[in-house]
Amino acid sequence: MLSNHSKVIKSDHFQWEGVEKKEYKSDTNNFKDIHRYSLLGEEITDLNFQTRYFEIKPGGFSSLEKHQHPHSVVIIRGSGSVVLDNEVHPIKVHDVVYIAPETIHQFHADHSEELGFICVVDRERDRPVIPNDEVIQSRISSQEVLNKIQK
C-alpha cells in the first residue's frame, strides 16, 4: 500500500500492525524505560504533523527538555505525572496535555503502571534542548518539581 493512501492501522494491546517499537531517542540518554511508535510519520508527506505513541514503563520517564514547537498530547494508557515548568500535574487516561513552546517538560510513569500517550507535533520542528542547571534554577522554584525531575 502506498504510504500516502488512506489506511487503517489495526491495534492489538498497544502494538500496531506494521509499526515498530523503537528506541525513544538515540542522541541523548537522560530518559528511562520509554519507547516510541511512529503511527503516522514522515513517510506520509501529505501530513504537516506527525502522530506518535510513547509508552513509559513503571518508574520510567521521558527526557527533561524544552523546544520551540508545541505538543498536543492525549493519554491513552495508564497514569503518571507531567512536569510543566514550575508545576507537576497528575495525569491519567484521556487527559489532554498542551505543552506550549519553551516549556520545560517531563513525563513520569510514577503511578506503578504504564503511562502511554499520543503526541502530535509539527512535521518541521526544532530540536529539543536539555536545560542546564542555570536554566532550571531560573525557571523552577517549586521544591516538588525539583524533587521530581530527572536530569
Place this chain on the structure above:
Amino acid sequence: MLSNHSKVIKSDHFQWEGVEKKEYKSDTNNFKDIHRYSLLGEEITDLNFQTRYFEIKPGGFSSLEKHQHPHSVVIIRGSGSVVLDNEVHPIKVHDVVYIAPETIHQFHADHSEELGFICVVDRERDRPVIPNDEVIQSRISSQEVLNKIQK
C-alpha cells in the same frame, strides 16, 4: 489561565474540564448522533493543528465528505466502521486511521456502542465537500460501501 500556556485538561468519562460538547456541524445535516469537542483548538494560536474529539452514538454517523486536508485519527472509545473511498473497514479502540486528501470518508457507530475518536487537522484547512451522486458513482464501485454510506 492564558490559553497559550501549557496545561492539563482533566477528563472524566469522555468529558473534559472546560470543554463544551458541541454540535458536530451547523452548515449541513447529512450526519446523525455525533458531537464534537474541541480539546486544543483555534484559541491556541501557537498550534498549527487542532485536536478534536468526536463521539457518535450507536446508529449514528459522520457526514459523507471529502477535502484536501488529511486527517490523523486515533479511536479512543468503542468500535464501528469507516468508509475510505471504495473500502469499508471495521475500527475499534486504539486503531489509527489516516485519511488522505480527497478521500471520500464516513465514520459509522454501527457496532451497537459509542464510537469516539481523536481527530487532528491542520489549523488552516479547506472546507469539506459533500460528494454528489456523480462523484460517488465514479469513485465507488463496492456494493458494500454503497450499502453503508448515508448521504
